[in-house]
Amino acid sequence: MKRGFLNSFKANARPLGSPAPSAPTAAPSVGTAKFPIGKQNIVTGHKQFFIRKFSYVTGSQAKFSPRREVPKGYDRKLMAKERDQRLGSVPGMISLTRVPFVNAVDGEPTTECIFHAGSKEVLMGLPGFPQPMVNRVGKKSPIRLKEVPGMGLGLFATRGLKAGELIFSERPLLVAAQGVSPGGPDMPSTRTLTLEQQLQFDLDQLEKVLALVLERMCDEDKAAYMALKNSHPEDGSGPLTGIMRTNGLAVPGLRPEVTPGTAHAFCSGVRDMISRVNHSCSPNVRPHWNMLTFSFQVFATRDIAADEELTSQYIPFEGSTARRNELLKPYDFVCTCASCKDPESDARRSYLAESDAPMLSKWLFDDTPNANALLLDECRRQMELLEREGMEGASRCFQVAAAAFTVCVARGDAQNASEWARKIARIRWDDRVMPEIDSFVDPKSNAYEGHHMWQKKMDGGALDKDHRAKLAAVGVGSLPLED
Ligand SMILES: C[S@@+](CC[C@H](N)C(=O)[O-])C[C@H]1O[C@@H](n2cnc3c(N)ncnc32)[C@H](O)[C@@H]1O
Structure with a gap:
């Protein structure tokens, strides 16, 4: 979460606890x-x-x-x-x-x-x-x-x-x-x-x-x-x-x-x-x-x-160790956390900073044959980096887990969907998390039957071959499934 009143200027001392200039006198x-x-x-x-x-x-x-x-x-x-x-x-x-x-x-x-x-x-x-x-x-x-x-x-x-x-x-x-x-x-x-x-x-x-x-x-x-x-x-x-x-x-x-x-x-x-x-x-x-x-x-x-x-974290997650410590200067300390001490951390964070969050909207319109596998691979990769960097509190975690969960549900893959649901369920502070996410942690849960993507689920093969099936599965557009 951002901290307020961040800045970077330095100057002369006024002792802590001394009266503020021109402070009005107190009334009863x-x-x-x-x-x-x-x-x-x-x-x-x-x-x-x-x-x-x-x-x-x-x-x-x-x-x-x-x-x-x-x-x-x-x-x-x-x-x-x-x-x-x-x-x-x-x-x-x-x-x-x-x-x-x-x-x-x-x-x-x-x-x-x-x-x-x-x-x-x-x-x-x-x-x-x-x-x-x-x-x-x-x-x-x-x-x-x-x-x-x-x-x-x-x-x-x-x-x-x-x-x-x-x-x-x-x-x-x-x-x-x-x-x-x-x-x-x-x-x-x-x-x-x-x-x-x-x-x-x-x-x-x-x-x-x-x-x-x-x-x-x-x-x-x-x-x-x-x-x-x-x-x-x-x-x-x-x-x-x-x-x-x-x-x-x-x-x-x-x-x-x-x-x-x-x-x-x-x-x-x-x-x-x-x-x-x-x-x-x-x-x-x-x-x-x-x-x-x-x-x-x-x-x-x-x-x-x-x-x-x-x-x-007082400052945004993104940025190299040097950049983060630059932003921390107003707080008057140099960070010595695990990421700041790890010489490989910069490469992991720069991959995350330079790659887009996996986007469901992009996936929906991606008609390449292996679009699902690519999206899930990218979700796995980004989540691994986020966890390795101790960035479970970053907004990206929700975006990654939500995209992967939805794709797994759309494919009728409750086993993998439940693993992603478990990751989403720990993101309690994010208002975007659906309140009923806990019920998807068990892959045998009836909740899957009630999910709008599951109800329209296509077999994985069809989804892999035909992006229009995906659009139909999420109710986007009016394209027929066969033509
Ligand atoms: C919001 S306060 C945190 C609580 C503070 N340690 C205290 O004694 O009240 C922020 C200040 O704590 C110190 N601080 C916070 N995190 C630090 C860290 N990782 N390393 C060194 N000092 C830190 C810095 O002096 C910073 O300006």
Whole structure:
């Protein structure tokens, strides 16, 4: 899973835990949380702030070092406006709010959020939101924190875990939209600043917003946030921003107005357990954002032994060892995982990067006599490389297994289909996996009779000879089988 607030700039130190610049003074506390500005909401007792949004250049686009001073006159107070908790977003503004807004499941924690317009509406429009978390992190969770030489803390399994197992769910302490750079109506234009000064200005503004959010947290949550690692002490990030950039995991789906997959389409979330998972390019867990429970779910991507460290990948799987370590620079370490140490790993990953995922659509229209065998061979080859590289959490695994499974079903080959079903069944985090996949793990299962491809199954020979039979088998097109 992508991590948020990735970037590559370095600069002068600000000590961890020191007050953020121009942080507003705290107002009296309400319940366990403090609110620096704003009225109490009549429904939830919470307060909400709206802050004017300014354009923002992401840190990941920045390459500068060290910290650049922003000229005097740019250090203005943030403009915050009160807004009733029950109301939706205001275009052009960002809001500080707490999720779930109302009806939080008893005893479950809430998350402080910095949202752009539209994010609240995503959640308000979700039927049944919020759902209770499954395997919520707690005393019974099969995990524990332990010191790892040279890495700080890490998370370890306390018992053996099965591939596909949901190890724990954790609601974030804080979710922040990427690209938060609020100012006020009296804020001078940043156009006269150099790019580096603009980036520094944005970092300073984010620090101020995070200070407001921290003031809204109860003491326990605030302490949990401040205890997280900061790998950005010297790059111009304030202490709160440094923590967010070190620990943030991508939260997709909350920016409907932004093109999916682009940097600003994500928010970033942190929490005390999930943020302790160290990186490996051959990771054994996969964090997955679950919107209905507003939580991160952490799945085992392969069997994990008791006392083994849980690791996730902070960066995309693709790329050579050198390239991956380039991308990891902002986290301030050099990866020493099994793949990074294996001189043959680059060749395996480059084969995967350069070859297309096996495509059912391509197979359907492939009328060469051995199209089925070729597709299945390629699926086997790619799966072998993926497993050899410890990339069971990669999206490619699903594509490969799903293509091979479907072809086997279409050929009436339950024996091989069941082997692929077993591989798909461990990919619990991927919404594309059909819920009934477990019933295909037994090759004698009745489930095969009910599969739409099986019902129309052709004998292997016909499929090998006639691609039109394949089209008919999956109900594509209206070509007759004989002509
Ligand atoms: C999200 S935190 C992970 C938890 C962290 N180890 C801690 O003590 O809280 C990310 C930071 O942990 C350290 N880290 C993570 N993976 C590492 C690895 N494979 N090797 C060395 N340091 C690592 C780096 O300092 C990185 O910036």
